Amino acid sequence: MSKVLTAAALFAESDRELWKGAIAKYAKCLLRKKNAEVLAEDDAYLDTKMSTGIRNNELSVGDLERAMRWKLTRGQWRPKLMDLVRTNKAEDVSERCKAANRYLGDKEVRKALKEYSSLKGIGPATASLLLSLACDYCPFMSDEAYEASMGKKIKRYSEAEYLEYQAVVAAKATELDVSAAYVEKALWAQHMSYLSSEPSSEEPRTKKRKLV
Numbered sequence: 001m002s003k004v005l006t007a008a009a010l011f012a013e014s015d016r017e018l019w020k021g022a023i024a025k026y027a028k029c030l031l032r033k034k035n036a037e038v039l040a041e042d043d044a045y046l047d048t049k050m051s052t053g054i055r056n057n058e059l060s061v062g063d064l065e066r067a068m069r070w071k072l073t074r075g076q077w078r079p080k081l082m083d084l085v086r087t088n089k090a091e092d093v094s095e096r097c098k099a100a101n102r103y104l105g106d107k108e109v110r111k112a113l114k115e116y117s118s119l120k121g122i123g124p125a126t127a128s129l130l131l132s133l134a135c136d137y138c139p140f141m142s143d144e145a146y147e148a149s150m151g152k153k154i155k156r157y158s159e160a161e162y163l164e165y166q167a168v169v170a171a172k173a174t175e176l177d178v179s180a181a182y183v184e185k186a187l188w189a190q191h192m193s194y195l196s197s198e199p200s201s202e203e204p205r206t207k208k209r210k211l212v
Contacts, residue, residue: 068085085121109166144188
């Protein structure tokens with residue numbers, strides 16, 4: 001049995017078949033998460049109806065809640081963020097979506113990110129998720145994809161970190177002729193697959209003899 005590549009090793013590859021293999025694991029990896037059925041439904045909704053809506057300047061508070069639920073379910077659950085997101089006004093959400101799209105039309109990622117980040121409960125990471133649904137050159141800033149592509153962990157989830165990461169992932173997406181969202185999902189799936197292939201840290205260890 002061949003050893004599973006790390007996500008970082010995959011990122012260094014230009015072989016499209018390896019990337020196709022990684023993205024093929026994505027749906028199965030979602031099913032390993034808690035609340036897998038809800039996560040899979042949200043994932044499909046984001047990729048289809050919500051992405052189409054955002055690209056047509058349509059974004060509701062309900063959509064924002066669903067995007068946040070997807071992010072927290074696939075990552076780390078923080079209930080207070082959901083509560084904050086629900087306090088946004090429909091008109092504010094709609095206006096930020098339209099403004100962000102105008103900036104994305106000129107590839108002004110920083111300004112688009114700021115628009116979404118001005119909403120309650122939305123930081124750069126969640127804003128990046130919305131950008132990933134709105135265009136093909138902005139990836140979601142997940143911990144797994146960031147570390148694989150940048151060779152370091154996210155420190156502050158800042159605008160500066162995202163912009164550096166977005167440029168790197170967008171370049172890889174261009175190289176592979178895919179979207180930046182595809183690259184992020186492939187890296188996440190590869191990381192999850194690598195983790196599941198590693199021996200459990202909870203396996204009993206052989207007791208060492210005391211030296212006398």
